Ligand SMILES: Nc1ncnc2c1ncn2[C@@H]1O[C@H](COP(=O)(O)OP(=O)(O)OP(=O)(O)O)[C@@H](O)[C@H]1O
């Protein structure tokens with residue numbers, strides 16, 4: 001698609017030979033050419049200026065982006081993750097594209113990978129939504145628009161702010177300026193720096209002091225998440241005593257033209273605040289040979305900035321070709337609590353390297369990690385967890401449980417727990433198990449009349465139960481379904 | 493309704509069953525006794541279709557069909573049920589949920605309508621009462637953290653729900669306390685009818701005091717050495733197995 005744009009530009013500039021075009025600097029061309037829909041591949045300061053100008057951003061944000069970019073240039077891509085993939089050419093990516101026009105996407109579901117459509121059907125997703133998820137160009141009128149409107153009214157009544165982050169930049173600049181980058185600094189890591197420089201949009205949530213958000217923040221997001229692009233940025237702030245439950249993603253596999261995704265999610269919980277962040281991530285994993293799947297490199301971090309603050313991350317991951325993801329908690333406030341509940345499933349050629357980091361700084365801070373990994377086919381799976389107990393973290397406690405379940409002989413699960421304790425009063429518990437689905441368990445189910453495939457699903461869902469129980473009700477049911485669909489054909 | 497002929501089976505390359513012949517008619521109760529390691533569980537597992545048991549010769553015909561050609565779940569749909577000597581724990585899988593899946597798969601196979609949650613709960617509650625299984629077990633993980641005796645009782649409960657036409661009870665009496673034994677036996681007796689056949693593997697006469705068998709067989713070293721009526725069990729209780737073996741050797745000689 002980018003190539004097409006390039007060609008057409010060349011055609012308009014007969015003076016430029018192809019090789020010259022490739023080396024062309026964008027210094028002047030693009031800032032003025034503000035109508036351009038899509039930037040040619042490549043990343044430099046002018047590209048960033050262009051993005052910022054396109055979005056009418058204030059000066060401080062442009063500078064913030066530029067600073068991030070300059071830092072990014074000094075960084076190298078991390079390679080320690082237990083995953084294998086072709087190196088990414090960051091200059092081959094286009095960093096700005098306006099919402100795709102109808103001509104870009106598939107014309108109808110007939111043009112989409114039939115396996116994907118089959119999955120939608122199995123998950124019971126309405127046709128309309130199937131088309132949106134698959135990126136089929138549909139008219140913008142969506143049945144749920146009115147739902148979204150009522151939803152917004154209700155939130156407004158409660159004083160909750162929930163809007164695209166680009167809107168928040170304009171409407172609530174003080175909040176954004178105060179908190180954005182305060183959890184994940186622009187220089188934090190390679191992908192976070194890149195995101196900071198080029199992020200296009202994402203969600204912003206602010207729950208005022210003492211307010212319990214009157215609903216799960218989900219439906220609305222599901223509808224609006226479609227065009228947030230590959231460098232998404234989310235910022236959630238729960239003020240003192242506030243509570244919010246936020247649901248990200250959906251169980252339907254999303255097809256996307258962008259192979260690389262590098263999102264940043266920042267959560268801030270002040271005194272007595274609680275944030276529950278649940279993710280069901282089911283991006284297109286690619287075909288049997290791993291072709292076409294999405295690379296997902298996301299930085300998710302929560303800062304329990306206040307005393308008695310609590311953050312729970314719950315995630316169910318079945319998608320992506322490559323996942324690299326460590327939702328983390330900084331337990332800064334005294335008596336603050338961090339939780340991480342995770343189910344990751346890898347099959348075919350999928351690889352996942354996930355885990356969490358719990359950084360205990362405050363006194364009597366408590367963290368719980370429950371990680372369930374399931375590998376089937378040629379799936380590879382690594383859990384990487386870091387629990388750090390700082391000097392001042394008197395009487396901190398951590399409980400870690402990592403269980404892996406293998407289906408078949410060609411998959412693998414690896415566990416890398418790291419522990420750093422600088423305060424001797426800490427209590428650490430760690431449990432780890434690796435099991436295969438037992439022949440005896442399968443036979444037991446079968447002897448009760450349950451087919452082998454159903455038995456595997458049942459056993460896997462049972463294995464994940466501790467985590468699914470943490471999901472909001474509607475998600476838990478979907479998660480069960482999702483595991484079943486994802487496991488199809490994984491056995492035998 | 494079940495006919496086993498010249499059945500030979502091996503596990504891990506070792507021959508365990510060495511020519512079993514056994515015919516079980518509708519409504520009959522058979523007891524199989526025999527020394528440890530003689531192949532009783534192996535026979536039950538082969539009938540139920542467990543993987544890893546290689547049938548090297550012989551046949552098993554059930555209601556005129558070749559049972560050995562069926563998958564374990566197909567056998568269950570046809571009415572075969574095995575109460576395990578060592579029931580398996582499946583963490584996190586709800587006991588009732590698993591059972592409902594089994595019952596409905598069977599109903600589907602038989603062309604009946606699947607039971608909805610309400611109807612199923614009703615069925616389950618009635619059956620739990622029959623074996624005096626506390627309702628709290630219904631919502632626990634399958635055998636997860638159950639005591640030995642509780643697992644056995646759960647097996648009989650499952651049997652009661654699945655209403656098999658051929659029930660194989662592999663040492664269901666082992667590990668049961670005195671009261672539980674009586675309750676489980678009552679449960680089994682309540683299920684006795686003219687269509688349902690029951691095969692009980694047991695080491696002890698006391699089970700047979702409660703559930704009176706029509707036939708008693710001695711399985712030793714992979715063969716049925718002797719068959720008789722309920723009096724044979726009493727004789728075994730008194731004299732042990734050696735005399736049966738001696739008798740068999742003499743007969744062979
Ligand atoms: N997987 C296996 N690998 C090797 N040997 C096996 C296996 N399974 C069973 N056996 C052997 O087969 C023989 C018969 O075992 P089986 O469990 O059928 O005995 P049993 O009559 O039920 O004994 P018990 O009264 O102790 O329950 C035993 O010697 C046992 O060790």
Ligand SMILES: [Mg+2]
Nearest residue numbers: 532533534577
């Ligand atoms: Mg046995």
